[in-house]
Amino acid sequence: MRRVLAALLIPVVAGCSTVPAEPASQSTADPGAISWGPCTDIKRPGGEPPASQDSSVRCGKLSVPLDYNKPDGEKLDLALIKLSTTGKNRLGSVVFNFGGPGASGVDTLDQAAKALTGLRARYDLISFDPRGVERSSGVRCGDTVEMDRFTALDTLPSDNQTHQETAAANKQFAALCQQHSGKILPYVGTVNAARDMDRIRAAVGDAKLNYVGMSYGTQLGAVYATEFPKKVGRMVLDAPLDPTVTFEQRTLVQTRGFQKAYESFLRACVKNKCDFGKDQETANANVDKLLNQLTTQPLKVGTRELTQGLAATGVAAALYSELTWPFLEQALSEAIKGRGDALLYLADSYTGRSQDGKYSTQMTSFPAITCVDTSERPSEAELRRTEAAAMKISPLFGSEGSGGLCRVWPAKGSDQARHVNATGSAPIVVIGGKGDPATPYEWAPKLTAQLKTARLVTYEGEGHGAYLSGSKCVLQLVDSYLIEGKLPQKGATCPAA
Structure with missing residues (x-):
């Protein structure tokens, strides 16, 4: 198999526009319930104590339809993780997808916790293994x-x-x-994953989805904003894909x-x-x-x-x-x-x-x-x-x-996830890196234009993804948007870390 070597900024200044936070409130639709409990199968690197010994880290499952055309039919259990907020003035939840497609959100959020302490002071941090990934009926192809x-x-x-x-x-x-x-192969597409994410939003009691998507997670976020534009809260898409490109x-x-x-x-x-x-x-x-x-x-x-x-x-x-x-x-x-x-x-x-x-x-x-x-x-x-x-x-x-x-893939494909347009959504921040090898910078302005409501930020540094790169500039920009609702200025850039 010829393997694919690609599917794990500027300070805010006065005068930035502000996006108000949405109060947490339970959706009128029945989203199902998440039963939170200890995380029993997360292995932390470096010999650190397992997540099960940290009472602020909880894992759970949410039942969703395998086939959304048959909502009362067979179900699939999504695996989730929640890092409860460390502060008193909770704004709600932020959902993460760290990329892939195929990366475990459960494992990655646990590992990234130390880099997200500022955001965690105001939000519960949530991630999940998307359908077809790891604990959520992960796709297996041999021993x-x-x-x-x-x-x-x-x-x-x-x-x-x-x-x-x-x-x-x-x-x-x-x-x-x-x-x-x-x-499961016919049902692992991004449109279904976006529908799953809306079930997660409702199940945790948020009126709108606050979201950080990285790499493939930017396509998932873009599809969510297309399917549910009025439910978009504060959304950041880092290291963006252009979903329209051919193979x-x-x-x-x-x-x-x-x-x-x-x-x-x-x-x-x-x-x-x-x-x-x-x-x-x-x-x-x-x-x-x-x-x-x-x-x-x-x-x-x-x-x-x-x-x-x-x-x-x-x-x-x-x-x-x-x-x-x-x-x-x-x-x-x-x-x-x-x-x-x-x-x-x-x-x-x-x-x-x-x-x-x-x-x-x-x-x-x-x-x-x-x-x-x-x-x-x-x-x-x-x-x-x-x-x-x-x-x-x-x-x-x-x-x-x-x-x-x-x-030669055994499941049919659909182009629905390749057409994105977030018209009617709240502003979306898109961050593209000039030295990104996996999602090259040229895709960032293209996705920004497709979404209609997005604002582009340029990161001048190397590496795949900017938010967790160590750049204080990017960290401040993103956290200021997610916590205070301050949009970056048009044409904003951040130097290399």
Whole structure:
């Protein structure tokens, strides 16, 4: 399977317009009830106490229709997490989606709690595993052995034999998804997830939805604002997707974005006396040499192997944040010297593989949601054209994209989630990063224009996403909007963190 290397600002000044807060009140519709209790299956990194020992962190489930065309039919349980407000002047709740599609909101919100202390002083913070993700009937596509085989497939070289192997692997992967999760596959689309989110809003007693969406979460937020414009409260969309792009357009833009971030990493590496090259050209050549060697001679890492495909995934994973660049330098230096542990660790962090060999649903929920969110099914000729163009941009990151897998996907797709227009909603803040590899900046003004009610903020820094990047400017801007209702000025920008 040709894996996809992409589905985890300015200070407020006087004169900004203000959006009033909506009082919390129970919807007249019956949203169902959430039974909150201890979180029993969250593992915190660094040896910190489990969430179940923190009484302010609660987990719960909300029953929603599997098929919204049959509201009284079979149900699906959504898994939720709530971090209760630490302050006395509660404004309501803020719902988060951290991206993917396929990232667990339950796990990620728990891990992000320390970065959200200012917001938590006024709001309950809520997130959830969207339908088809992890605890919410997460899509599964095979056991550890099968997932290891898929994630380890090489992406170089590109020839007819590779294309045949890729097509066969895509078919096998799709068949396994149908075998293990066929019942839910038709219902995991973003429109249904937006309807689920409105059920969450009503169940927690909020008249309007306050929301922070990151990466794919921006598309979910945009779809919500399209389906329920009058129920939009204070909404922030960070690292936005352009839902109108085709598979080919997405692949080429993201390939260009990752290549740009990789070149920025190499420049920074050389500036800091890079261990594997005294200049950018030499450093790049040494990485290319490593990857080409791995196509025929994978590095042994315990009982596993670091293949070229896993190495490329590890590089891409570290480009999501400038904070991980030093670790990427170390990982590449060690791999060039014959040790692949660190680079394999980076790859596992991207694919959702834990040390015990179990996989999260990151790599399986992603295609499941992506493929049902579009009716596009590229032909073989279109896939080869996309791949050829992407490889010219970057031999390291170029591929046919997710179109090849969607071409054989067992569930039909719909274009409903690709058409967004939030006319009639409260103002929406969209934040685009100039150095974002996964959701390149050019998508930010495009989504802003499509939504009609949105205001664009530009972040000048590197990395995927701005709100949790460490930028004090972005943090102040977002929290000022969510807490005080102060919209950023038109044309607002924030410098790099």
